[in-house]
Amino acid sequence: MATSKTKKPAPAGSPAEAPIVSSTTITLDLLARELGPADGTFAARTFAGIPEEDLVAEGTRIDSQSLIDDVPHFVASARRILGSLSESQRSKVRMPAALLPLLVAEAGRLQAMKRSHDAEATEVAGARAAVEAQGRSAMRDGIAERDLCYDGLRNALGARRMARVDAIVGRADSPENLAKGLEALAAFIEETRRADPLQDGKLLEDYGVGAECAATLRATAQRVRGTASVQIATGRRVTQRALDLQDGRVAIVIEKILRAFRSARRVDGTILVPELNKAAWMFEVRSGNSKKASSTGSEAPAGNPAAPEETSPLLGGDG
Known part of the structure; x- marks a missing residue:
């Protein structure tokens, strides 16, 4: 014989429970x-x-x-x-x-x-990201200009005269080192042009590594240094x-x-x-x-x- 079952009432809520208020309507x-x-x-x-x-x-x-x-x-x-x-x-x-x-x-x-x-x-993070992007761009431009200059000098002067260039060009492992190398290349070009303006000077101009290249190298070095030295100032509105x-x-x-x-x-x-x-x-x-x-x-x-x-x-x- 089947026994009828009655559904038990749900247990009463704990008296310690506070009234539930929707967080979406109360601000x-x-x-x-x-x-x-x-x-x-x-x-x-x-x-x-x-x-x-x-x-x-x-x-x-x-x-x-x-x-x-x-x-x-x-x-x-x-x-x-x-x-x-x-x-x-x-x-x-x-x-x-x-x-x-x-x-x-x-x-x-x-x-x-x-x-x-x-x-x-958020503003500081955005500004910092922009500065870092500018720094990376300046480094890429500096390395590209250095490499173009190096190959131009080799074409103009020949492999035997590149030993000194190899010694001064330096490394690009930091903005400062890259900037120093670019300035050293610019100084080498200027010195070479002064020492033999008729032969070497003409060769440098023929291969695009003359006076204009030296000026570009110095400007690029300045940009590399400038972007690396930028500091993000914060107003610290709320510390x-x-x-x-x-x-x-x-x-x-x-x-x-x-x-x-x-x-x-x-x-x-x-x-x-x-x-x-x-x-x-x-x-x-x-x-x-x-x-x-x-x-x-x-x-x-x-x-x-x-x-x-x-x-x-x-x-x-x-x-």
Whole structure:
């Protein structure tokens, strides 16, 4: 006899899950318009007393883009959670209203700084590539002119007189060495023309390695040196240090918001905690109970709050 089976209901979602907000519809610009500008006085109080070096050190731990990508979803989910709480529950989330606008403002500033930083890096890379291409072109032209001159001299003067040319022509393993060789060839042509203008001078002109060739060699040497000495100047609109500093400012505000929600959740397990994605590892929670339980051999007494959760060390940990 067949036994009828009833489909089991899907398991309820974990209460720790934050509301899902589409990252494609929530942006920092949109949040900034909805929340308004950050309170400058509150911002100054928030970051007062934190050494700049500490903020920079914290910022180096994470990629700026991870924070930029996470903040819109994080703030939107925090707002939805707060909006779903009763007045009694909301009082447990000890977080000033100015904190979310501050996070949006700091993340918006980070986004603008990163765009500027990345744009400058792209410009510098493009300029460097152009200079390198010019350098390679100058080297190719210099080597070609050298070889044409060498063969012309051999035709004009004969193989026996090329020993000195072989000694002075040098190598083309660097721009400077190539330039020296080109100048040495130019000097040889000029000296040969002066020593015997009627015979050698005429032969050099016959084979295209006379005065005009010497001038071309010197001009080519100057171009080779010039392209090799070009330096790419950078305006440094946004330095990496400034970017790391701003990363640290964003991270400390996220930490304060997380601490407020996690503290409230320890008191009332129905209160959700907004989640992060790419930056989540930086704010991971580890329980403070296991070590205490192992040392006492018993759990915390009923009715007493559990030992507080701790977050990975981060600036503003006491704030």
